[in-house]
Amino acid sequence: MDTQTHLLQIGPLPPGLEQLLQTQYRLHPLWKEADRAGFLAEHAGQFAGGVTMSRHGCSADIFASLKGGVVACFGVGYDGIDLNAAAQYDVQVSTTPNVLNDCVADCAFGLILATARQLVAADRHVQAGRWASQAFPLASRVSGKRLGIVGLGRIGAAIARRSSGFDMDVRYYGRHPQAEVAYGYEPDLHALARWADFLVVACRGGADTRHLISGSVLEALGPQGFLVNIARGSVIDEDALVEAIAKNRIAGAGLDVYAQEPQVPPGLLNNDRVVALPHIAASTRETRAAMEQLVADNLHSFFTTGRIITPPG
Incomplete structure (x- = not known):
């Protein structure tokens, strides 16, 4: 995999997932940008995709800045992801079902x-x-x-x-x-x-x-x-x-x-x-590792075949 492939990191990720992705991609922490709208406008089209978590979601302005590509979500919930905007801007979205x-x-x-x-x-x-x-x-x-x-x-x-x-x-x-x-x-x-x-x-x-x-x-x-x-x-x-x-x-x-x-x-x-409980239903070492790997597998599949493995639903 091209280590220069740039991905938007929409929010903080589990440390294991961030370390795994950093071996294959260049991650940019969008949540650290003081002027998010200005950054997305300035860098529109420069990112091949993004990675998020269910809790962070993904909004229309991010999909518009990608204009094609992929957003891989760590988590099975996608209510915070604007799927209509994803379709409008031809961005594929993956989640991590079944393993949890x-x-x-x-x-x-x-x-x-x-x-x-x-x-x-x-x-x-x-x-x-x-x-x-x-x-x-x-x-x-x-x-x-x-x-x-x-x-x-x-x-x-x-x-x-x-x-x-x-x-x-x-x-x-x-x-x-x-x-x-x-x-x-x-x-x-x-x-x-x-x-x-x-x-x-x-x-x-x-x-x-x-x-x-x-x-x-x-x-x-x-x-x-x-x-x-x-x-x-x-x-x-x-x-x-x-x-x-x-x-x-x-x-x-x-x-x-x-x-x-x-x-x-x-x-x-x-x-x-x-x-x-503090939202820990899926928080076991075994499930966390499987979810992290499925995020990586979805990104790898997209960049090698043009299709993700596990879309929402």
Whole structure:
């Protein structure tokens, strides 16, 4: 690969990915430019492509400055990437699907167990030395319960498969039923929430799903129901969730993602009924290495064959 191929680095990257790409390309850190618009205008057409992360996205002005080429995204989410602008300026976009499915699904089930069985609160109880003088309260069983999945894509399907080990009944909500799966399809999200003991959000982000989990959906989930989100923070109306937690309208929540990361609504902190993770569902050494390699593979494929390997979707 031509080591002089120039790529725009749209935001900070994981150190391993940045080191890997620097062996093959010349990266320019766009986020360090004080006058981003001026830089893009001055250097329009000089970069063969770009590299970003789901959290950074990629806006129309960047695609316009590339006018052909490729943008490789580290991450499966692409709601922050302007795909219409990518098509307009003939820029191919890649993401890193599949390689993170298992770890994200593992984390979803970890949150199911942690919220229902109050594992984090129980640990605090022991660590604080309270066990000797105060019994820990009863929690909720997971095995045999009803699991509702919002979005039965690759990750949602991996979550559903794991539920078989817990003898759970599974139903899912999505844009349309999937003929090839045996799980029950529920076309009404509120009905799914009323039915479910655990409502797991695994759909894509973006305008179409913004605040899909509304106050009325949380009301339908009810005081015995648990919410788990490993998708995108924007899918949940966080104000409604804070209110539902404060007023005991749901049993608890396990969250890995938030609307304004790394900011977490104060009403979701310091509450034993909320397990809050710092967006780590895919953060294992094995998955990180596979995602980094897939970014590199997509770029290599584009520059050698003219086509990326894993487009969004």
